[in-house]
Amino acid sequence: MIRAENLSQTYGAFTALQGVSFEIPKGQVVGLVGPNGAGKTTTMKILTGYLVPSAGRASVFGHDIVQERIAAQRHLGYLPESAPVYRDLLVQEYLQLMAKLREVAPADRRRRISAVVAACSLKDVLTKPIGHLSKGFRQRVGIAQAMVHDPALLILDEPTSGLDPTQILDIREVIRRMGQEKTVILSTHILSEVEATCDRALMIVAGRLHVDEPMESFRRGKAIIVRLLGSPAGAADRLAKVEGVSSIETIADRDGNSAFRLHSDGREGLLTSVAKLAQTAGWTPIELAREHHDLEEIFRRLKANEEAAA
Amino acid sequence: MSTATTHQGSEFGRHFKLSLAIAGREIRAALSSPLAYTFTALFVGAAIVVFFLVERFFAGNQASLRGLFAWMPELLVLVCPALTMRVWAEERKQGSYELLATLPLRPVDLVVGKFLGSFALLLGALVFTAGIPLVASRFGNLDWGPVFAGYLGSLLMGAAYLAIGLVCSALVVDQILALFLGWVLCGLTLLPDAAFWDSFLPKWFAEGFRGFGFGARFEAVIRGLLDSGDLLFFASVTAFFLFVNVAILRWRRIKA
Numbered sequence: 001m002i003r004a005e006n007l008s009q010t011y012g013a014f015t016a017l018q019g020v021s022f023e024i025p026k027g028q029v030v031g032l033v034g035p036n037g038a039g040k041t042t043t044m045k046i047l048t049g050y051l052v053p054s055a056g057r058a059s060v061f062g063h064d065i066v067q068e069r070i071a072a073q074r075h076l077g078y079l080p081e082s083a084p085v086y087r088d089l090l091v092q093e094y095l096q097l098m099a100k101l102r103e104v105a106p107a108d109r110r111r112r113i114s115a116v117v118a119a120c121s122l123k124d125v126l127t128k129p130i131g132h133l134s135k136g137f138r139q140r141v142g143i144a145q146a147m148v149h150d151p152a153l154l155i156l157d158e159p160t161s162g163l164d165p166t167q168i169l170d171i172r173e174v175i176r177r178m179g180q181e182k183t184v185i186l187s188t189h190i191l192s193e194v195e196a197t198c199d200r201a202l203m204i205v206a207g208r209l210h211v212d213e214p215m216e217s218f219r220r221g222k223a224i225i226v227r228l229l230g231s232p233a234g235a236a237d238r239l240a241k242v243e244g245v246s247s248i249e250t251i252a253d254r255d256g257n258s259a260f261r262l263h264s265d266g267r268e269g270l271l272t273s274v275a276k277l278a279q280t281a282g283w284t285p286i287e288l289a290r291e292h293h294d295l296e297e298i299f300r301r302l303k304a305n306e307e308a309a310a
Numbered sequence: 311m312s313t314a315t316t317h318q319g320s321e322f323g324r325h326f327k328l329s330l331a332i333a334g335r336e337i338r339a340a341l342s343s344p345l346a347y348t349f350t351a352l353f354v355g356a357a358i359v360v361f362f363l364v365e366r367f368f369a370g371n372q373a374s375l376r377g378l379f380a381w382m383p384e385l386l387v388l389v390c391p392a393l394t395m396r397v398w399a400e401e402r403k404q405g406s407y408e409l410l411a412t413l414p415l416r417p418v419d420l421v422v423g424k425f426l427g428s429f430a431l432l433l434g435a436l437v438f439t440a441g442i443p444l445v446a447s448r449f450g451n452l453d454w455g456p457v458f459a460g461y462l463g464s465l466l467m468g469a470a471y472l473a474i475g476l477v478c479s480a481l482v483v484d485q486i487l488a489l490f491l492g493w494v495l496c497g498l499t500l501l502p503d504a505a506f507w508d509s510f511l512p513k514w515f516a517e518g519f520r521g522f523g524f525g526a527r528f529e530a531v532i533r534g535l536l537d538s539g540d541l542l543f544f545a546s547v548t549a550f551f552l553f554v555n556v557a558i559l560r561w562r563r564i565k566a
Contacts (some may be wrong), residue, residue, distance in 0.1 A: 050408055084409060
């Protein structure tokens with residue numbers, strides 16, 4: 001269990017993190033999502049023991065990250081932003097160094113290194129200097145060093161940033177495989193990234209935790225979009241009366257059709273009710289779907305709220 | 311009682327192994343950068359020039375290395391900050407410091423490792439100057455006692471300068487800045503030894519002030535007066551700056 005209680009971090013006058021609390025059970029893959037500068041990296045720096053939080057506390061598998069830093073750090077592997085690996089070393093030298101510093105028993109080192117080399121597909125570059133590798137490979141070396149001591153928790157800061165689409169797919173595959181047995185916390189500002197790899201998303205905007213839901217409900221918005229051909233009379237009134245609809249909003253439609261956003265409590269079966277209504281009423285629905293969260297939009301709205309409140 | 315001792319012993323061994331791994335990495339990094347070679351070459355070159363040209367070894371009729379060791383404090387001030395400038399500054403610049411700080415190591419393990427690595431480089435640089443006594447010994451009956459005392463003094467004084475240089479490197483992100491800072495700080499330690507104080511300070515005061523200079527301590531060590539006070543002086547300056555370095559690392563966790 002990874003636990004954060006009321007974490008706050010200030011850099012001078014700037015508040016990077018404000019009262020962030022969460023718990024992550026063993027084995028979960030969690031995405032920290034948020035715009036750049038929202039506090040994702042700060043959260044990770046605190047969880048890894050790099051930073052002592054200005055207020056609040058965090059623990060990794062029962063070890064307080066400040067009081068028992070070294071005990072906590074033994075359980076985690078960390079990939080800092082932009083994978084700062086020693087470029088003058090060969091890949092194998094680097095992994096050996098990290099295994100040594102992580103106190104992997106000498107007898108286990110060879111086995112552990114082959115395991116991470118296989119997991120991150122580094123076999124072909126083992127004898128190359130890290131400085132000669134592409135960004136994608138350097139990133140993989142960074143993930144490999146984070147796993148070399150077989151930690152129960154992996155913390156990966158922007159593991160796919162700056163990679164090309166093929167490399168991104170590779171890294172996601174690596175993360176998915178690791179996620180089967182390990183607790184993984186990764187950060188990203190791309191929604192599809194979370195959808196592709198995480199069980200749960202923690203959204204951090206302007207230093208505050210906003211959404212903490214399992215992936216499934218995070219992806220699925222609570223609103224429904226209905227678009228009807230033409231402008232059937234009384235449609236808005238009848239839609240508003242469907243059970244479970246809390247409010248209705250008319251959306252602009254360039255082609256002269258009528259479009260509505262139905263807000264609801266997110267209950268199941270609402271789509272079916274609306275479809276049945278359309279059938280009875282003789283409307284021609286040209287769109288009937290759950291609205292998906294548009295992350296950028298959410299970021300903008302949350303940020304605007306924050307600023308209005310401040 | 312005995313089990314506790316055994317446990318402490320193995321604990322120490324464990325931490326020392328980690329420090330050695332850090333030291334090994336440090337040496338490897340220095341050897342793969344042209345800067346280390348350049349400064350070692352400059353150091354050895356300057357030692358040769360000073361000994362044979364400035365101090366005119368061949369003009370004298372004594373086979374002694376006094377000419378070399380007379381300049382050793384200045385040479386060490388030049389080379390030591392150059393050997394340590396990249397140590398912390400580069401880690402922080404590349405971001406790899408973040409990885410180091412999240413390894414399950416104590417700050418003191420890191421600092422001792424970095425120090426040992428730098429010390430090995432200094433040892434290497436001094437070994438390259440060993441050609442000078444070897445040449446000198448062919449021109450006369452070289453007394454090796456003072457030579458060893460001189461090298462011992464150089465190592466002790468060098469260790470103190472390395473510790474100062476490490477602190478400079480830990481304070482700034484730019485290694486060139488760390489180099490200049492190191493030159494200034496290490497240079498200051500020789501200031502009390504300068505002759506010009508006599509011209510305007512009362513004699514008793516100038517003498518007392520000289521006691522603070524590293525140069526006078528170094529003189530005492532190389533004269534073969536193995537006074538434990540002088541040895542302790544360099545050892546405690548080294549320990550003090552390593553301690554400051556540890557404090558800086560701790561402070562960085564709190565003040566990002």
